[in-house]
Every structure is written in C-alpha cells, then in structure tokens.
Amino acid sequence: MIAALYWSMNIPGQVAMREGLEAQVKIINEQAQQTNARGIKLIPRIAGDGAEGIEKQIQQMYEMVALRPDAIVIQPTDNAALAKPLRAANRAKIPVIAYDQYIDDGELAAYISSDNFQAGVMGGEYVAAHFDNQKPIRLILVEYPHVSSTVERVNGFLDALSGNQQKYQILKTYEAVEPISGQRAGERILADFPQKDSVDVVFTVNDGGGLNVVEALAKAGRNEIFVATIDGDPKSVENIRKNRLTRIDSAQFCGPLGAEAIKAAYNVLRDQPTPRYALIPTFPITRETLSLYPGWAGPIPQDFKKPWSSLEPMWRGQSRVVIP
Structure with a gap:
C-alpha cells in the first residue's frame, strides 16, 4: 500500500x-x-x-x-x-x-x-527581451511564499531580469495560488492601479491564481499589461494564442x-x-513556440533554440538529477 x-x-x-x-x-x-x-x-x-x-x-x-x-x-x-x-x-x-x-x-x-527556478528564469528573460533595459519596468508580483516551488519561481524571474540588465521597480506584491485568491488579487490590482499604463508587467507564480488575475484585467480592458506566468494551463495557452495579456507561460509537464x-x-x-x-524541465510557451508544446501530459519535446535573446539560447528537455 x-x-x-x-x-x-x-x-x-x-x-x-x-x-x-x-x-x-x-x-x-x-x-x-x-x-x-x-x-x-x-x-x-x-x-x-x-x-x-x-x-x-x-x-x-x-x-x-x-x-x-x-x-x-x-x-x-x-x-x-x-x-x-x-x-x-x-x-x-x-x-x-x-x-x-x-x-x-x-x-x-x-x-x-x-x-521551478528555470520556469521563472524563462519568464524573466522573455520579459527582458521585450522591454528597453534602460527604463525600469513597473512590475507587480502575484506570489505565494509558503511553498518552495513558487518561491523558486519568483527568484528565477527576478534573477533573469537582473542577469539581462533589465531594470525594474516592484510596485506591489499580492498573494494568490488558486482561483478565489486570484480573483481577489486581480480586483485589488485594479483598485490600486486604476489608470491605464500605470503597470508594465504582472508576474503570477501559477495559473491556479493567475488565470483569474488575467480575467479581471482583461475584463477591465487592461490589455496593455504584459503578463508572464507559470504552469501551462490550457486556458492560459489559449490566452497566449489570442494575444490576451499573457505573453509567456512556463509550463510544467x-x-x-x-x-x-x-x-x-x-x-x-x-x-x-x-x-x-x-x-x-519546464517549457516556455509563447506565440513563437506554441506549435512545439505538447500539453501537460507530454511527451517532453526535443531541444530547440529559443527565438528570443537569452543567456542560455538552447532549451533542453532533459530531466536533471541534483542528488543521485
């Protein structure tokens, strides 16, 4: 048993x-x-x-x-x-x-x-590839500091911004990891930053909470916000396909x-x-890589060259043994 x-x-x-x-x-x-x-x-x-x-x-x-x-x-x-x-x-x-x-x-x-650190890094490097690194991006974090995976995702994301010389200013952090807290976080972001163009990027640590953040922002017409997230939920993949706020989702298998x-x-x-x-490994789903992503069930794809600027140009699909 x-x-x-x-x-x-x-x-x-x-x-x-x-x-x-x-x-x-x-x-x-x-x-x-x-x-x-x-x-x-x-x-x-x-x-x-x-x-x-x-x-x-x-x-x-x-x-x-x-x-x-x-x-x-x-x-x-x-x-x-x-x-x-x-x-x-x-x-x-x-x-x-x-x-x-x-x-x-x-x-x-x-x-x-x-x-999870890799997942955050891919989100951060993708953001850095799409913004002027001379101007600090105005960033909101939707995090969950109670478990290792989500902490590692935030660390990877911020490390990648810094590693790519992308300046940033964290405007505020919110906590969400499932739909109800995600809805609350979305509502609070809109209440705290009601003006269009007051936020450049929102990073959500997972789709469990992040999808409802995106839903709230989309309903409010805040399509100018660049969203990076993690998990690979099919609804988030569809948001990428339709260019609906979400620009990258680092998917788990x-x-x-x-x-x-x-x-x-x-x-x-x-x-x-x-x-x-x-x-x-986690997989960077973007408009450029949609055709390579097989979904949550896998199988894990072959290696490929990332179609954006990266300190690690190749995505590799091998599992990594940290402690034998």
Whole structure:
C-alpha cells in the first residue's frame, strides 16, 4: 500500500499531476501482473486549499503514519508545516516521497519537482527581451511564499531580469495560488492601479491564481499589461494564442511529474536506484513556440533554440538529477 496525499483538486495543474501519477500506477500494476511481481494499491487523500488544507494534510499525514503503509507519496501544502509529521514517518521507518514541493525538515526518500527556478528564469528573460533595459519596468508580483516551488519561481524571474540588465521597480506584491485568491488579487490590482499604463508587467507564480488575475484585467480592458506566468494551463495557452495579456507561460509537464513521483516510490520499495532529488524541465510557451508544446501530459519535446535573446539560447528537455 502506498498513501497518496494530494494537495488540491481546484488547481488544474495539480489535477493533471494526480492523473499522471494514477495512470503510472495502472502501468506498473499491469507490468507486475505479467511478471507475478507486487503491484501498488493507492490510499488517496485530498487536503484542499488555503490554511484549512494545510491543517487537513497535517492530520492526513499523521493518519497515514498510524496506518503504516509501505510508503507515502505527498504533494506538500506547506514546506514548514509538514516537518513534524515527516519526522513521525521517519521514526516509523515509512519512506516519504515528495513531489512538486519539498518539506523543510526530516528526511525524504526522494523529491521530484519541476525545475521551478528555470520556469521563472524563462519568464524573466522573455520579459527582458521585450522591454528597453534602460527604463525600469513597473512590475507587480502575484506570489505565494509558503511553498518552495513558487518561491523558486519568483527568484528565477527576478534573477533573469537582473542577469539581462533589465531594470525594474516592484510596485506591489499580492498573494494568490488558486482561483478565489486570484480573483481577489486581480480586483485589488485594479483598485490600486486604476489608470491605464500605470503597470508594465504582472508576474503570477501559477495559473491556479493567475488565470483569474488575467480575467479581471482583461475584463477591465487592461490589455496593455504584459503578463508572464507559470504552469501551462490550457486556458492560459489559449490566452497566449489570442494575444490576451499573457505573453509567456512556463509550463510544467504535470503528468510526467506525477508519474515520476510514483515510480520513485516503487523503486524505493524494491531497493532499486532512484535519484534523491530530480528536476523535470519546464517549457516556455509563447506565440513563437506554441506549435512545439505538447500539453501537460507530454511527451517532453526535443531541444530547440529559443527565438528570443537569452543567456542560455538552447532549451533542453532533459530531466536533471541534483542528488543521485
């Protein structure tokens, strides 16, 4: 038995991760049946959004420690809050495999994530390629500082602006990661910056909240704003296609991410080699690269040369092992 602790079913990218994970379980079980090997039985739990979701996942983690499954696969809702239950799992000698986010303290048997820093970098370099670097861009950040992935995305975005000598001024930051908080952030941006041409760029850390930010801005006719975001939600891809505020979306390969997480857990249980920490590449969706993007489910495309100025001109589709 493997416990699968999911974060949200309201964030489409996370739904796609779950779908990828569970599709891989079917593949593993079909192969196991053919060879008389042991398959996987999942024990799924969903935490939910916001502070209530964090508290619920803490209790779910303790529930699983008491149940003593063979392993726990978790998408953490908060980096710090899950540290105590992770240590409880460590004491019970239950291997824990985290995906998408890590947990601050305790020991993970494996950690699989998208290359979130890369995702932010691609957004920042694309913005820098489209603005005069002698004039500071007026920037709004829609962030979520509670999990590692979104923090890394902001760091990558700002580092890329600086690395490309693009001056910027952060006008204000807002917090959003799912639709309700995204709607609130969009409304507050419009209230705080009602005048057209008062904002140059909005960077949202994911499409879960960012899509509703774009929706609010679009309804208000603020088409002059250049939006960079992350995730690869099909609605965001359509916004790029229609030139509707969003200019770049650094997409995760959500299905492969979920699949790699459960493969890592299965390898750990069979004492097979698996990386302790691995990153799956993200893909820069723009009007220029739309035809190359296969969608959340993959497969990961071949390498190509970015059609904009970049300190790293080639996009490469290889996963990266950080800790073997």
